[in-house]
Amino acid sequence: xxxxxxxxxxxxxxxxxxxxxxxxxxxQGRALTLENGKTVPMKCHWTGIAEIGAALPVGxxxxxxxxxxxxxxxxxxxxxxxxxxxxxxxxPTVLIGVCSNPDMLCNMVMRPTLILxxxxxxxxxxxxxxxxxxxxxxx
Amino acid sequence: xxxxQLAWKNISGNAFRSWVVAICALIVAAFAxxxxxxxxxxxxxxxxxxxRLGADIIVVPTGAEAKVEGALLMGIPAKFWMPSANxxxxxxxxxVENVSPQVYLETLTGASCCSVPSMFMIAYDPLTxxxxxxWLKQELGEGLDLGEVVGGSYISATxxxxxxxxxxxxxxxxxxLEPTGTGLDQSMFFTLDTARDIAxxxxxxAETVLSIPADQVSAALIKVEPGGDPHRVAIQILQxxxxxxxxxxxxxxxxxxxxxxxxxxxILSMMGLTWALSVVLIGLVFSMAANERRRELGxxxxxxxxxxxxxxxxxxxxxxxxxxxxxxxxxxxxxxVFLFRRLIIVSFGIPFLLPSPGSLVLQISIGLFxxxxxxxxxxxxxxxxxxxxxxxxxxxE
Numbered sequence: 001x002x003x004x005x006x007x008x009x010x011x012x013x014x015x016x017x018x019x020x021x022x023x024x025x026x027x028q029g030r031a032l033t034l035e036n037g038k039t040v041p042m043k044c045h046w047t048g049i050a051e052i053g054a055a056l057p058v059g060x061x062x063x064x065x066x067x068x069x070x071x072x073x074x075x076x077x078x079x080x081x082x083x084x085x086x087x088x089x090x091x092p093t094v095l096i097g098v099c100s101n102p103d104m105l106c107n108m109v110m111r112p113t114l115i116l117x118x119x120x121x122x123x124x125x126x127x128x129x130x131x132x133x134x135x136x137x138x139x
Numbered sequence: 140x141x142x143x144q145l146a147w148k149n150i151s152g153n154a155f156r157s158w159v160v161a162i163c164a165l166i167v168a169a170f171a172x173x174x175x176x177x178x179x180x181x182x183x184x185x186x187x188x189x190x191r192l193g194a195d196i197i198v199v200p201t202g203a204e205a206k207v208e209g210a211l212l213m214g215i216p217a218k219f220w221m222p223s224a225n226x227x228x229x230x231x232x233x234x235v236e237n238v239s240p241q242v243y244l245e246t247l248t249g250a251s252c253c254s255v256p257s258m259f260m261i262a263y264d265p266l267t268x269x270x271x272x273x274w275l276k277q278e279l280g281e282g283l284d285l286g287e288v289v290g291g292s293y294i295s296a297t298x299x300x301x302x303x304x305x306x307x308x309x310x311x312x313x314x315x316l317e318p319t320g321t322g323l324d325q326s327m328f329f330t331l332d333t334a335r336d337i338a339x340x341x342x343x344x345a346e347t348v349l350s351i352p353a354d355q356v357s358a359a360l361i362k363v364e365p366g367g368d369p370h371r372v373a374i375q376i377l378q379x380x381x382x383x384x385x386x387x388x389x390x391x392x393x394x395x396x397x398x399x400x401x402x403x404x405x406i407l408s409m410m411g412l413t414w415a416l417s418v419v420l421i422g423l424v425f426s427m428a429a430n431e432r433r434r435e436l437g438x439x440x441x442x443x444x445x446x447x448x449x450x451x452x453x454x455x456x457x458x459x460x461x462x463x464x465x466x467x468x469x470x471x472x473x474x475x476v477f478l479f480r481r482l483i484i485v486s487f488g489i490p491f492l493l494p495s496p497g498s499l500v501l502q503i504s505i506g507l508f509x510x511x512x513x514x515x516x517x518x519x520x521x522x523x524x525x526x527x528x529x530x531x532x533x534x535x536e
Contacts, residue, residue: 001154102293102481112478119474 002074002131005124006065009081012121013059016088016114020048023110025099044098044106050091051114058084058121065128074132081125088118142448146455149432157460159424163417164464164510165471170413172472172506174406176494177483179502180476181399184320184490185392188212193270194239194360195369197386198229198376204384205394207243207358212395212490214291214322216245216259220355225380229359232375234367239267240356242334246305247347258294259326260305262334270360271328274316285332287313291324303327307344308337320484320492361385399489414513421457421517429453429525440530450526457518458511465510469503 021027024044031039061081068074092098092114098106150157188211199207199219206217223240230238242262263271265282272282275289283289288303288310295312296302302309310329318324334351341349363369373385429436436449476483477493484491494502 004158103485108479108482108485112482116474116478 002128002134003066005128006062009062009065009121009124009128010059012117012124013055013062013084015117016058016121017052017055019113019117020044020051020106020110023105023113024048025104025106028105030104042099042106043096044092044104044110047092047096047098047106047114048110050096051088054084054087054091054118056084057081058088061125071132075129078125078129078132081128082122085118085121085125088121089115142452142455143459145452146459149428149452149456150459153428156424156428160421160457160460160514161464161467163421164461164514165468167414167417167468167513168465168506168510169468169472169475170410171509172469172502173476174410175502175505176472176476176499177487177491178399178403178406179498180320180480180491180494181395181487181489183494184492185212185395185399187319187492188321188323188490189388189391192360192388192391193273195363195388196361196373196376197388197391198225198359198361198380198383199357199386201382201384204386207386208392208394210243210259210322210326212321212392213484213488214259214325216257217243217357218245219243219357220352221357221359221383223354223356225383226356226359228380229361229376232372232379234364234372234375235361236364236367237267237269237362239269239360240264240331241358241360242331242351243357244334244349244351247345259322260334261326261328262331263328265330269362275328283313283328283330283333285330285336287311288327288329288333289313290315290328291326292316292318293324294327306337306341306347306349308340310337318492319490321490395489402487402489414509418513418517421514422520425453425457425518425521426524429521433525433528434534436525437528437530437532437534441534446526450522453518453522453525454515457514457522461511461514462507464514465507468510469506472506473499473503 024041024047025031026041026045031041033039057080061077061084065074065077065081068077092111098104098111101107192211197207198221200221203217203219206215206219209215210217226238226240229235241264244260244262246258246260261271265272275282286309290303290312292315294303294315298304298309301311303312304310305327310327310333316323338349338351341347361372363372369387369389373387376383376385440446440449480491480493483489493499
């Protein structure tokens with residue numbers, strides 16, 4: 001079971017890192033134009049960048065989880081996965097956010113995808129945390 | 140060893156088989172619940188929008204029927220005009236109790252004088268209105284004064300705590316209405332006086348002037364006398380007034396209702412196919428499992444277990460897997476519908492409203508029952524077959 005969940009966590013980390021790249025407003029050719037004529041990306045773009053930072057520990061947690069045979073290590077990795085999943089949810093909702101228009105792609109696709117992926121990563125890490133003793137039993 | 144313990148031992152003893160069955164249950168439960176919530180949500184939303192409109196007949200200029208549906212249902216701004224002289228003609232038709240005009244407007248896109256782009260706005264006449272005022276009174280306890288507006292559930296203030304800039308005019312957002320899941324949630328309502336005041340200010344403050352042609356209205360809402368037949372009144376309107384189309388409230392949103400019906404047909408056939416495939420797959424998995432465990436089950440029978448105990452142990456295993464898989468599937472479906480509701484509305488082109496907690500609990504129970512029923516049905520035949528086997532023959536093989 002732990003192996004299946006580890007693979008799921010790796011897939012979720014990939015989703016967290018890749019989906020924002022193709023669903024932020026910049027990818028749709030939208031940017032803010034300043035008074036001096038320069039264009040700057042909207043905040044959903046920065047959420048997407050931050051998500052790469054959140055996806056990295058989640059992905060690493062999944063990879064390490066596939067290799068480890070020790071209960072304590074598995075538990076620590078589980079906590080790391082939960083923290084990463086929580087960050088993946090917090091970036092588009094509280095910490096940075098996405099654009100305010102509900103019809104923008106970042107609001108319709110990016111934000112819900114990241115919340116769903118983060119929730120699943122937390123749930124999978126939680127199961128790993130509580131099932132960690134079974135690793136040593138199996139060994 | 141109890142029945143549950145035996146079933147649990149078998150589940151943990153063959154992880155691959157258990158995963159396959161649980162995932163099938165997950166797919167059946169998630170698919171069924173997702174579809175039910177979306178379609179029921181669309182139906183509720185259409186009904187709510189129709190009820191909120193409150194008119195028996197809406198009269199619009201000929202050719203604007205689709206536009207008015209798109210505006211009320213999806214919030215796509217629409218502008219069309221007909222002579223306000225039609226209002227008197229409509230009032231004179233036998234069976235008509237009340238006629239009230241409405242003017243449909245939209246904000247500018249990409250203009251600094253409008254802080255919200257492409258918003259559908261409805262201006263009503265407070266003297267004759269019988270559709271908007273009742274729910275304004277219900278929500279706010281009073282009507283709207285000059286410069287005051289009320290928004291759908293998605294509308295929020297953009298300038299300060301209470302104001303929104305429209306054509307350079309700062310209107311005061313008095314409150315928001317309950318969500319309907321339709322375009323009314325993205326629309327704004329104000330009186331005709333406010334609309335004319337915005338048009339006046341827009342001449343000096345806006346990038347483009349808001350023009351409301353004199354003696355023109357967008358639509359007329361009609362209330363039929365108690366006991367009157369809206370269909371008969373609609374026919375008379377068609378016969379007596381040129382260049383207008385009466386839309387009866389029962390026929391409103393017909394295109395969406397038709398779209399929903401065809402969507403339901405496609406989805407039901409897809410769901411039937413998924414359900415049948417899942418039942419066949421689970422049946423095969425349980426047949427293989429029962430064959431693999433012939434000797435083990437033969438020994439259990441030789442030790443004194445009854446036929447019923449053997450079949451019940453397989454069904455208990457199926458039930459546990461169905462419950463676990465079904466519960467995860469249901470949680471995923473609810474989460475997906477909640478998070479992706481806006482995408483569902485835009486992709487399917489249908490209105491959608493989240494179900495009430497009571498209705499959601501009922502739908503969840505049905506989804507879980509469907510998952511358990513499917514898995515137990517698939518496991519029933521192998522369970523009966525293996526329980527009827529002679530223990531001596533089973534142990535020798």
